[in-house]
Amino acid sequence: MTEPERILLIEDDKRIREFVSSALEAEGYRVFEAGSAAWGATEAAKHKPHLVMLDLGLPDRDGTEFIRDFRGWSSVPILIISARTEEKGKVEALDAGADDYLTKPFGVPELLARVRALLRRAPAQRLDSNPIIRFGDFTIDCVSRTVSRNGEPIKLSQIEYRLLLAMAGNPGRVLTHRQLLIQVWGGQAAGNHEYLRVYVGHLRQKIEMNPAQPRHIQTEIGIGYRFNPDFNL
Amino acid sequence: MFFSRLIGKRLSLKGYVVAAFYILAGTLLTAPLRDVLDLSNVALLYVLAVVLTGVRYGRGVAIFAALVGSLVFAYVFVPPHFSLAITEVQYLLSAVIMLVVALLVGHVTANLRTHTEVVEAQAARNKALYEFARQLTATRSSEAVIDTSLRFLERSFAARQVHFVEPEHFDSAANALADIALIKASLERKQLLTRPTDVPAIVVAVLPLLPAESGHGVICLQVDGSQLETQAQRELLETVGSLVAVALERTHYAEVAQAAELRHAGESLRNTILSSLSHDIRTPLTALVGTADTLMLATTLSPEKQHALLYGLREQAQSINQFVNNLLDMARLQSGNVELNLAWQPIEEVVGATLQQVKSIADTREIGLAIAPGLPPVMIDAVLIERALWNLLENAIKYSPEDSPVELNIRQLGEEIDIAVCDRGEGLPTEDVEALFGLFQRGHAESSIPGAGLGLAIVKGIAEAHQGRLWATRREGGGSCFHITLPLGKTPCLGLEEDA
Numbered sequence: 001m002t003e004p005e006r007i008l009l010i011e012d013d014k015r016i017r018e019f020v021s022s023a024l025e026a027e028g029y030r031v032f033e034a035g036s037a038a039w040g041a042t043e044a045a046k047h048k049p050h051l052v053m054l055d056l057g058l059p060d061r062d063g064t065e066f067i068r069d070f071r072g073w074s075s076v077p078i079l080i081i082s083a084r085t086e087e088k089g090k091v092e093a094l095d096a097g098a099d100d101y102l103t104k105p106f107g108v109p110e111l112l113a114r115v116r117a118l119l120r121r122a123p124a125q126r127l128d129s130n131p132i133i134r135f136g137d138f139t140i141d142c143v144s145r146t147v148s149r150n151g152e153p154i155k156l157s158q159i160e161y162r163l164l165l166a167m168a169g170n171p172g173r174v175l176t177h178r179q180l181l182i183q184v185w186g187g188q189a190a191g192n193h194e195y196l197r198v199y200v201g202h203l204r205q206k207i208e209m210n211p212a213q214p215r216h217i218q219t220e221i222g223i224g225y226r227f228n229p230d231f232n233l
Numbered sequence: 234m235f236f237s238r239l240i241g242k243r244l245s246l247k248g249y250v251v252a253a254f255y256i257l258a259g260t261l262l263t264a265p266l267r268d269v270l271d272l273s274n275v276a277l278l279y280v281l282a283v284v285l286t287g288v289r290y291g292r293g294v295a296i297f298a299a300l301v302g303s304l305v306f307a308y309v310f311v312p313p314h315f316s317l318a319i320t321e322v323q324y325l326l327s328a329v330i331m332l333v334v335a336l337l338v339g340h341v342t343a344n345l346r347t348h349t350e351v352v353e354a355q356a357a358r359n360k361a362l363y364e365f366a367r368q369l370t371a372t373r374s375s376e377a378v379i380d381t382s383l384r385f386l387e388r389s390f391a392a393r394q395v396h397f398v399e400p401e402h403f404d405s406a407a408n409a410l411a412d413i414a415l416i417k418a419s420l421e422r423k424q425l426l427t428r429p430t431d432v433p434a435i436v437v438a439v440l441p442l443l444p445a446e447s448g449h450g451v452i453c454l455q456v457d458g459s460q461l462e463t464q465a466q467r468e469l470l471e472t473v474g475s476l477v478a479v480a481l482e483r484t485h486y487a488e489v490a491q492a493a494e495l496r497h498a499g500e501s502l503r504n505t506i507l508s509s510l511s512h513d514i515r516t517p518l519t520a521l522v523g524t525a526d527t528l529m530l531a532t533t534l535s536p537e538k539q540h541a542l543l544y545g546l547r548e549q550a551q552s553i554n555q556f557v558n559n560l561l562d563m564a565r566l567q568s569g570n571v572e573l574n575l576a577w578q579p580i581e582e583v584v585g586a587t588l589q590q591v592k593s594i595a596d597t598r599e600i601g602l603a604i605a606p607g608l609p610p611v612m613i614d615a616v617l618i619e620r621a622l623w624n625l626l627e628n629a630i631k632y633s634p635e636d637s638p639v640e641l642n643i644r645q646l647g648e649e650i651d652i653a654v655c656d657r658g659e660g661l662p663t664e665d666v667e668a669l670f671g672l673f674q675r676g677h678a679e680s681s682i683p684g685a686g687l688g689l690a691i692v693k694g695i696a697e698a699h700q701g702r703l704w705a706t707r708r709e710g711g712g713s714c715f716h717i718t719l720p721l722g723k724t725p726c727l728g729l730e731e732d733a
Binding site: 087105107193194197198200201211212213214218219220221222 | 554576578583584
C-alpha cells in the first residue's frame with residue numbers, strides 16, 4: 001500500500017478545519033492542521049505536504065505574503081480558501097503563486113474535486129518535456145506547433161496557439177488575466193485585458209462546440225480562466 | 234451720479250433749443266399771413282407750441298416757450314408790427330392772456346409728464362419685483378434662493394460684491410465689505426443702512442433679512458449712491474430684502490420637512506429590513522436546527538430518510554447563503570461608493586460564466602440562449618453584471634413552472650445593449666411594476682417561495698451603477714421579460730494581429 005498523500009490545512013476557524021480534515025481523511029488523505037501562518041510554516045517544513053490549503057484571512061499574516069515566502073522554497077500546489085467578496089485578494093494570491101481557489105461556503109464534493117485535480121497535476125508537471133498535450137478530441141504537438149481535432153488540423157494564429165498552449169499546459173488550474181497576458185504577450189502587456197478577452201473569444205470560436213457556453217476554456221469571473229481538459233469535471 | 238446729471242442737463246438744453254425752433258418756425262410760417270389770420274388764432278398756435286414742448290421736455294422748457302412765445306407774439310403780430318410797444322389795451326390783454334394760458338398749460342402738462350414718469354418707474358420696479366418673486370418661488374433650496382437674489386441685485390441695482398452673510402460669519406474675515414457695527418445697527422433698526430466708501434459716489438449697503446427664523450442674515454453689497462437716492466429706491470431694496478427673507482424661510486421649512494421625511498423613510502426601511510430578516514433568516518434557520526436535531530435524536534431513521542433530511546439541511550444552508558450574499562451586495566451598492574472594476578469585454582463571456590453557475594442549481598431546467606451575432610464588447614464590471622444576470626435568471630427559474638423554458642436574449646438596441654431574461658411565469662402585477670424593483674419588495678408579500686425581495690433591487694442598483702437601467706415587460710402568451718439595458722459606449726480600437 002502506498003503512503004497517503006499529505007495535505008496541510010492552514011485555517012483559523014476550528015469548525016472549518018474540523019469538517020475539511022474529516023472530509024479529506026475520509027478520502028484517505030493525511031491531514032495536518034494549522035491555525036495561523038507561522039504555525040503553518042512550521043508544519044510545512046516538518047511534514048513536507050503534497051498540497052497546502054490556505055485561508056486568506058489569517059490572524060497573524062496576510063495569506064498572499066505567506067504564499068510568496070512559501071514559493072521561495074516549495075512548488076507544491078496551493079489551494080486558497082477565501083470569502084466571496086474578495087476577488088482582488090484572490091487575484092493577488094493567484095498571481096503570487098497559488099494554484100486554485102475555493103470560495104466560502106463550499107461543498108465537500110467541490111473541495112475533493114479541487115484537491116484531486118491539484119494532486120493529479122503535481123507529478124505530471126515534472127514531465128514537462130512531453131511534447132504532446134491531449135484534451136477532449138484535440139491534440140497539441142508542441143514540436144511542430146500544430147493543433148488538430150480528431151487528426152484534422154486546426155488553423156490557429158501565433159497568439160491563439162500560444163494562448164491555447166498556456167492554458168492547456170496548466171489543466172484545471174486558474175490562470176489570472178495577468179498571468180496569461182505575461183505568458184503570451186510578455187510583461188509589458190500585463191494591463192491590456194481587452195487583448196486577452198478578444199483572443200479568448202477567437203480561440204473559443206475555433207475549439208468550443210458552443211462558444212457561448214464553453215466547456216474547455218471556462219471563465220472565472222473577475223479572476224481569469226480555467227482550462228478544463230475533459231468535458232466532465 | 235455726476236454723469237446722470239450731465240445727461241439731464243443736456244436733455245433740457247435740447248428742449249430749449251427745440252422750443253425756440255418751434256416758435257421761430259411757427260412765427261416764420263404765420264408771419265406772411267398776419268393780415269389774414271385773427272390775432273387770437275395766432276396766439277393759440279403759440280400755446281400749442283408750449284403744450285408740445287411741455288409734454289416732451291417738462292416745466293422749465295414750457296415756461297421758457299411761454300415767455301419767448303409771448304414776446305415774439307407781441308413783437309411780430311401785435312400792431313405796431315416789429316415793435317414791443319403795444320398801442321391798444323385790447324392787444325395788451327391778448328398778449329397777457331396768452332402768457333398766462335401758456336404758463337398754466339405748460340405747468341399742467343409738465344406735471345402730467347412727471348406723474349407719468351413716476352408711474353412708469355413704479356411699474357418697472359413692480360415688474361422687476363414680480364419677476365424676482367416668481368424666480369424665488371421656483372427655487373428649492375436656500376442656496377438657490379441666495380444665488381437668485383444675488384444675481385437679481387447685481388442686475389437691477391448694478392451692485393458689485395453682493396454677498397449673503399450668515400449670522401455666524403458676521404465677524405469673520407471673509408466679510409471685509411461691511412463691518413460688524415454696521416450689520417448690527419442695520420439688524421437692530423430693521424432697515425437698510427449705507428456707509429460711504431473710499432471711492433466717491435460708491436456706498437456699501439447692508440440689507441437685513443428680518444423675518445427669517447432660520448437666522449437673521451444680511452446681504453452686503455457695494456452700489457452706486459444714485460441707485461439709493463430716492464425713498465422709492467430704498468423701499469424697493471428693502472422689499473427685495475423681505476422677499477428674500479420669506480423665500481429663505483420657506484426653503485428652510487421645506488428642508489426641515491424633507492429631512493423629517495427622509496428620516497421617516499429610513500425608519501420604515503429599517504422596519505422592513507428587520508421584519509424581512511426575521512422572517513427570511515429565521516425560517517431556514519428553524520428548519521436547519523430542527524433537521525439537525527432530528528438526525529441526532531432519531532437513531533432509527535432509514536438511511537433514505539436520513540439522506541433526504543441531510544439534503545434538506547444543505548438546501549436550507551444554501552438558501553441562507555444566497556440571502557446573505559444578497560444582503561452584502563445590497564449593502565455594498567447602497568453604501569454609494571461601489572468602485573466599478575470596468576473593463577471592455579464580450580458580453581458572451583459573462584453570459585457563459587453565469588449559465589455555468591445556473592446549471593449548478595438548475596441543471597434540468599431548459600435555458601434558451603439567443604445572442605445576436607457581432608455584438609460589440611461592453612465596458613462593464615463583469616463580477617457585478619454576473620450577479621445581476623444570476624439574480625434575474627434565478628428569479629425567472631423560481632417564479633415560473635418547472636417545465637417551462639427560461640430564455641436569455643441579448644441584442645443591440647441602437648446605442649445600447651439589451652439583455653432580456655424571459656419566463657413563462659405568472660407575469661407582472663397589473664400596476665406599479667416599478668415598485669417590484671424597490672428594496673424588500675416582492676410580487677406577493679407572503680409567499681412560499683423563499684426570498685427577501687432584494688434580487689431586483691440589486692439588479693437595478695447594478696444596472697444604474699453602469700449608467701444603464703432595469704425594466705420589465707409583459708410577454709405575449711403569459712410571463713414576463715426583465716431587461717437590463719446598458720450603454721455601449723465607444724469600442725476601443727485594438728491593435729490585433731492579422732494572421733488569424
